Amino acid sequence: MRLGPAAHHGESIHRVVTAQHWGRYVVTSVDGRIVSVEPVAGDPEPSSIGYGMVGALEGDVRITRPMVREGWLERGPGPAGGGRGSEPFVEVSWDRALDLVADQLRRVHAESGGAAVYGGSYGWGSAGRFHHPQSQLHRFLAMAGGYTDSVGSYSVAAMEAILPHVIGGAPMSIWSRGPLWSAIAADGELVVCFGGLARKNADINPGGVGRHESAVWQRRCRAAGVRFVNVSPLADDVDPDLNPEWVAIRPGTDAALMLALSCEIVRLGLHDRDFLERWCTGADVLIDHLLGRSDGILRDADWASSICDVEAHTIRSLARRIATCRTVVNASWSIQRQRHGEQTYWAAVALAAVSGSLGRPGGGLAAGLGITQIGVHGMREPIAAFATPGNPVEEQVPVARIADALLHPGTTYDFNGRRRTYPHLRLVYWAGGNPFHHHQDLNRLVRAWQQPETVVVHDSFWNPLCKHADIVLPVATSLERDDLAIGIMDPVLTASPRAVEPPDGVRTDYAVLSGLAARLGFEEAFTEGRDAEAWVRELYERTRTSLRRSAEIELPSFDAFWEMGEIVLPTPPRPVELSFEGLRSGLPLDTPSGRIELFSETIASFGYDDCPGHPTWLEPEEWLGAAGPASGALHLLSNQPRTRLHSQYDHGSHSRGAKVQQREPVRIHPDDAAQRGIADGDVVLLHNDRGRCLAGAVLDDRLRRGVIVLSTGAWYDAERPGGLEVHGNPNVLTADIGSSKLAQGPTSGNTLVWMERFAGRPPVRAFSPPSIRPHAT
Incomplete structure (x- = not known):
């Protein structure tokens, strides 16, 4: 719902209600710059994550021009040999950037087929039904000739695999059964x-x-x-x-x-x-x-x-x-x-x-x-989304096994009763999500990330994924485009108009992919002749039609909905x-x-030795019960942060305000801290045989002895690839091993580390852009 514009003392003031993954907010901008974000009236427990959006769209961390890694531009596609994450970038024109991406997609498809392209989008990029990067990218790649998809999720991979065998139904149907x-x-x-x-x-x-x-x-x-x-x-x-x-x-x-x-x-x-x-x-x-x-x-x-x-x-x-x-x-x-x-x-x-x-x-x-x-609502009525056609490629990789696939193409592995083979992934295309946040053993991922010939990324900010890419295409944030939104098991359908315009030179994911589709010869099929605004209206009209037919629910016109700002839909019976x-x-x-x-x-x-035919306790390789108190090991819990969603807006004021000496806080029991000579606010070193990272100590007696908590999502910031991580990303410490042959899910919950006070203060460069060379023609 748009509440402005208005003018005051020569300033142009706009107020709109926007929908984000963390709630609905009134966003106020002055002369095209966001100055305040406040929860909508009537939200009884609003999330403070939204406050971090103020000022976050600006500064050096924002990407406003297409960028290409210098080594890739000079030598062409191929394994990076350590260049990804360390080499400078070169600014190029949009035409050249899109030509480069189209040429590589065309070449890889011709030489190796669609299975050699990994469509690595992992969602969460936008709350919108249309401007959803994963849906956009998967639609494009399916029409381009196919791609290797991921299967499962970092959130609930083990649950997704086991419950259909035990209680039946779709993997996520358990959410509506409880x-x-x-x-x-x-x-x-x-x-x-x-x-x-x-x-x-x-x-x-x-x-x-x-x-x-x-x-x-x-x-x-x-x-x-x-x-x-x-x-x-x-x-x-x-x-x-x-x-x-x-x-x-x-x-x-x-x-x-x-x-x-x-x-x-x-x-x-x-x-x-x-x-x-x-x-x-x-x-x-x-x-x-x-x-x-x-x-x-x-x-x-x-x-x-x-x-x-x-x-x-x-x-x-x-x-x-x-x-x-x-x-x-x-x-x-x-x-x-x-x-x-x-x-x-x-x-x-x-x-x-x-x-x-x-x-x-x-x-x-x-x-x-x-x-x-x-637990709040049951399942809601279905809402139209940007459709993805069938993928002509059958290959899929369990989402948490991407490093294995990159490092060991052609290797066979077990997954949920089937024997599979990792494809040879030559091109990685990512839009939405950040694998340098959610994957385990990031030092191993950095090595694996050097293997593809080309890595293409859509993003708005110089996060670690962009710094480890070959071609970076700058896209608008969810505050800079019109959309409609509705959450899982949430009945509130929300209009989400743009709060500000994107910077000059920045396009939407849809505009980028439409431009590529034109170069590859299927623009009409991809766009169906609609621009982004027409698609948002079309998705609403499709929803109106389907709800009228299936549930006898009559929604207002699109224009009336856009003015109202929200519609609370009735929830169907369980x-x-x-x-x-x-x-x-x-x-x-x-x-x-x-x-x-x-x-x-x-x-x-x-016949899986790590997943028998009935529930049982199987001792993990890494846990406090095996380490013993004399070892000095601590069990690391890497839960979700309070100040951001995963790694989104880690560079924003709300997340940065919770840092300790510019580093992610790590909670430790006062008794454990005293044994190690650690005081509240100290910079500490966490280490094991997989990696080393720094964090800021916070003494807290609300956790049991022997346990520390370092939340996920701090932007990965290593002094050198595979070296000391200085910002507090726990996934340099977690193991990249599957939960079992059934699910092949992530196993961050079994992580032992050692912790000590650290005397140095290496600079944090997580929110600084990489070195950028002058514009290339």
């Missing part, structure tokens, strides 16, 4: 939060947040008498307003605790025998495993106590409460980003099934309750055939047995 906060407030009694329920995780939502209501609903549940248990190494992983009980578990051991809780419920005779017999398959195998009948190991509270470092009586007490209360077993996404993370979610399903609350009002299983808008309530009523699940698979013949048939 209980809503309203049902928990009405009928629930206990919410056990494995991995916590951090309020910051409700700040963001892919596509936007109409209103931040998750924390409000949590407090309503507490007021209704619902109790919360925080099973996490961090005391503040659940809002203190909820007065949670803290079970300070050893990181990475949630599956063992879940199995022990299930075992104790069975031993007490409190398990839901009828549900297990009628609506589950493999319950006998699971119970034999829990009670040690199959291998002689009783997986009770005493067994789990030594693994989880939680008192056995605490485990027994919690087991009884779970079995005798209407309980929600809530598994955070974080607890499956680890070795054998699939087992954690499978064990959560088992615990919910054993407890007696699964499929009953206000209880059961939730996957990420409190994250994004999960699909009973996929719900656990429906299962109790006799409606089968979409699994081979039609029931919950506590033992899976399918998974067992894969």
Whole structure:
């Protein structure tokens, strides 16, 4: 909704409401420069992330001209030999930049086919339905002859792989099956939060947040008498307003605790025998495993106590409460980003099934309750988006295995029951996302990133991805283009007009790809004869038509919607055939047995040594239980930051204001700090055999001893490629190894480091542009 323009004392003042992944804001600009960002009225818990957008569109970090890496321009395409990330860039004209990209796409497709092109966009670039970089790029590459796509996500790869085998349905359907906060407030009694329920995780939502209501609903549940248990190494992983009980578990051991809780419920005779017999398959195998009948190991509270470092009586007490209360077993996404993370979610399903609350009002299983808008609303009506045609290339790479693919083309690997081969990726095309934020073992990624012949990137700022590219095409931010937005499981459809114009020389992703499509001969098919403004209007009209036909919902005209600024859509009823309530009523699940698979013949048939046919505890290679206190090792947790979304706007004022001596803060318990001679505010060195990075120490007793927290998203800033990272990016320390052969997901949750005070103060150059040579003709 546009609230301006207006004029005041000779100044041109504009106010608009914009939609971002972290909420809706009133943006005020003066003479084309954003001067303030404030949450819209009526948002009960607005995110402070939006404040970081003020001033962030300006300065040397903004890219306003196409750039080409000097070595690539001089020598042509080929492996970079260390040049990516270290060589200067040369400014070129738009015509030359687009000609270079088109020529390389044409050449690689002709010589090696579409499988040699990696379409690496990872979303999150914009909340808009049209100006969504991943959709834009994938549509373009599919029409250009195809591309190798990624499969899975860094957020929930293990969950995405295991749950369709266990409870059926699409990988993300679990989000709509779990209980809503309203049902928990009405009928629930206990919410056990494995991995916590951090309020910051409700700040963001892919596509936007109409209103931040998750924390409000949590407090309503507490007021209704619902109790919360925080099973996490961090005391503040659940809002203190909820007065949670803290079970300070050893990181990475949630599956063992879940199995022990299930075992104790069975031993007490409190398990839901009828549900297990009628609506589950493999319950006998699971119970034999829990009670040690199959291998002689009783997986009770005493067994789990030594693994989880939680008192056995605490485990027994919690087991009884779970079995005798209407309980929600809530598994955070974080607890499956680890070795054998699939087992954690499978064990959560088992615990919910054993407890007696699964499929009953206000209880059961939730996957990420409190994250994004999960638990606030059910699924919403579908909204039209920029369509992607079928990809003629079948090859896909698990998203967290991109470094393996670049380093070892032609190598075979296992993935979810299939034997696959990594393609030879010669050209990487990236628009949206930042692999130098979300990938593990960044020193290894830097080496892998030298292998392709050409790396093309769309972005607005000189982040580490751009500094490791060959051709950089500057694009508008979401504040500089018109769009419409709506989040996952959020009913608020928002008009999002541009707040300011993009700088001269900056184009939208759509304009860039349209120009390339013209050079490659399919501009008409790509654009369908529409400019960006016409597409935004078209997507709205398609939504009007589909909602009128499918749900008898009549939306206003586009012009009326644009003036109104938002429409709150009615939410459809939950699909009973996929719900656990429906299962109790006799409606089968979409699994081979039609029931919950506590033992899976399918998974067992894969023969994976790291993912057996029923939930179990498998010891990771790297965890505190193996290191021992004498080693001095600390367990690093690299959770999502509070001051930004992933790495977006790390250069903004809000994120930079939270830095300690210009570096990302690392939380450490005061006792651990004292043992190492570390004071609050010190620059510290974190290191292991994978890498070294600096951070700013923050002493905090709200975490268990032996655990430190360094959030993700600080822009990667190494003194040299593979050298000391000076800004505080934890992914120079995490291991690049798959969760298991089933999911091949990321495993950042199993990271041991050593920490010491650091005397030097190397300059932070994360927000400085690379060296740029004069314009090339």
